[in-house]
Amino acid sequence: MVGRLYEAVSCYEYRRGALHEYPVLRVRLLNLVGEELDIELPVDTGFEGSILLDRETYEFFMVGELPRSAWRTYRTLVGPIPMRTARAVAIIEGEKLEVFIETPLYGGGKRLMGRELLNRLVLVLDGPTRLSCVARRQGSA
Amino acid sequence: MFTQITPMTLVVKKVDEKKLREFKAEAVRRGLTLSQAIEEAIDLWLSSRPLQGEADADNAAYVRERRRLEAYRGMYAVFAHGRFIGVYSTLEEVTAALRALSPRPRHAVVVKVGEDEGGELEWWGGSMRL
Numbered sequence: 001m002v003g004r005l006y007e008a009v010s011c012y013e014y015r016r017g018a019l020h021e022y023p024v025l026r027v028r029l030l031n032l033v034g035e036e037l038d039i040e041l042p043v044d045t046g047f048e049g050s051i052l053l054d055r056e057t058y059e060f061f062m063v064g065e066l067p068r069s070a071w072r073t074y075r076t077l078v079g080p081i082p083m084r085t086a087r088a089v090a091i092i093e094g095e096k097l098e099v100f101i102e103t104p105l106y107g108g109g110k111r112l113m114g115r116e117l118l119n120r121l122v123l124v125l126d127g128p129t130r131l132s133c134v135a136r137r138q139g140s141a
Numbered sequence: 142m143f144t145q146i147t148p149m150t151l152v153v154k155k156v157d158e159k160k161l162r163e164f165k166a167e168a169v170r171r172g173l174t175l176s177q178a179i180e181e182a183i184d185l186w187l188s189s190r191p192l193q194g195e196a197d198a199d200n201a202a203y204v205r206e207r208r209r210l211e212a213y214r215g216m217y218a219v220f221a222h223g224r225f226i227g228v229y230s231t232l233e234e235v236t237a238a239l240r241a242l243s244p245r246p247r248h249a250v251v252v253k254v255g256e257d258e259g260g261e262l263e264w265w266g267g268s269m270r271l
Contacts, residue, residue, distance in 0.1 A: 046266045062196070074262050
């Protein structure tokens with residue numbers, strides 16, 4: 001597992017947090033009528049879904065919403081949070097990925113990119129230089 | 142036509158104190174006065190009502206057709222304008238079908254038959270303000 005080489009394809013500067021900076025990625029999202037939205041999303045490995053958005057931004061994706069019976073719920077420390085769920089396409093480094101976009105059924109929400117999408121990317125989190133990079137593996141090791 | 146807008150004073154009783162405090166704090170964070178924030182909230186609430194009506198109609202159409210869809214497992218079924226639009230193999234076909242509708246829908250139900258089933262996921266932190 002050691003000695004792997006990764007080539008950064010695109011890097012984004014960390015954003016200022018309350019105390020410590022946090023990694024972000026920029027992504028182009030398409031709703032299901034083909035309209036585009038470029039957006040920056042904090043990387044959150046604690047969120048198991050694809051992309052969480054605030055309610056106002058989520059409305060852009062309601063043209064591809066799942067039926068209510070297929071909306072998902074998240075277990076959190078403060079109890080379950082039901083979400084509205086829509087389908088969209090994310091374009092990252094030229095690759096098109098089908099993703100779910102979610103927003104809380106109640107409340108305003110926030111912007112996050114979670115594990116369902118992160119697990120399909122090669123990411124380098126370079127903390128000391130405060131850069132999060134989409135990368136490619138070098139060689140076949 | 143010129144319409145004069147007269148600012149008016151609004152007194153609202155029995156508002157939840159905690160919610161109002163959070164609302165005021167959010168208005169400050171967004172650089173708005175309280176009256177500007179209330180006007181924005183009113184606009185947002187009013188504009189979301191027709192969209193909710195479309196969502197209800199599309200979900201009702203989906204419930205009506207759900208059993209008939211079982212033969213199309215793995216394909217995308219589309220409901221818009223309160224009716225069944227069709228079943229498609231790819232998202233590109235779904236996009237073409239939605240773009241061909243007139244008027245262009247603001248809401249549609251798109252379900253991958255047999256695969257979109259909801260469920261419970263986890264969110265470790267959950268720092269979201271509700």
